Amino acid sequence: MLKLYMGKFSPYARKVRILIAEKELPTEEVRINTNEDPGDYARINPNLRIPALQDGQLTLFESNLILDYLLTTYPDNPLSQPRPPLAPALFRKQQRWADMTVLVTVETMLNSGINVLQMKRSGVEPEQAPYLQKELKRIQHDLDWLEQRATREGFAPGLFSIQDLNLMCALQWFDFRNICTWRGRPNLEAVVKRFAERPSIASTAPKEG
Ligand SMILES: N[C@@H](CCC(=O)N[C@@H](CS)C(=O)NCC(=O)O)C(=O)O
Known part of the structure; x- marks a missing residue:
């Protein structure tokens, strides 16, 4: 196990x-x-x-x-898996470098959010630290960049991609911890709406209690 x-x-x-x-x-x-x-x-x-x-x-x-x-x-998926199907790999063969660049960008954006939260917990608010302001700015630039590369059906239409999975975790966590605003970007909003009710996403969503 x-x-x-x-x-x-x-x-x-x-x-x-x-x-x-x-x-x-x-x-x-x-x-x-x-x-x-x-x-x-x-x-x-x-x-x-x-x-x-x-x-x-x-x-x-x-x-x-x-x-x-x-x-x-563990390449197999349950027969009852929801649609769209889970991507079989971290990237699509023909779009390897573009897919991986999206993946590392979502990761970098989440890392910046985590730094902001950890520093707040250590008593340092973003207003007090230029580097944290840069982290918040970085998140907004990453969001704009991701908005340009996403479609309303996610980063790999026809699949629930690992990029979509990463994005869901980052954006729902930003909301949960009140890190920043990300809305007002139609593609990203559509992606979150599209996958929010997927059982694996809904059952792991962060909530108090
Ligand atoms: N790059 C790591 C980041 C993991 C990470 O930062 N996890 C946080 C929890 S959300 C943590 O363990 N923080 C403790 C620390 O940084 O000391 C990954 O993708 O697994």
Whole structure:
């Protein structure tokens, strides 16, 4: 059985939880509080971050690497999977570099949001730190760039792509943590609307309580 080290509200762990739900893979979830002393968790992920995944003797960390691993190792999807079908890989063969560039851009944007939240928790508001203002500006530029590359059906029409999955986690987490506004971009709004009710997305959406 897979073992996933995660946090209830972590958007990175959520990416993996979504894929696990899509593929209905039996998984033990272990909650890690990254604000506490990592203890033995440092031996699992020296980066002291969640998520990490163990599959037998193999230990992996970094959310998109874990997604790549799961797609590669468990290619089958349940017959009852919703439409559009889950993408079989991180990128489409003919659009490899464009798809990967979208993926790293969503990742960078989420990293900026996480920095803003972590610094707020350390008592530093964006108004006090020029670098955090830059992080917020970076998010807006990334959003504009992504809006130009998205379609109303997502980044790979006909599929629920890993880019769509990443975007859902980032934008719904921005809302949940009140990090920034992203609306007013018709393609991104349409993508969120399109996938919000997908069971793997709805069942993992961050909410208090
Ligand atoms: N690049 C990593 C980022 C993971 C990450 O930053 N996770 C957060 C939780 S949402 C974390 O563990 N933060 C603790 C810390 O940075 O000390 C990934 O994609 O897995």
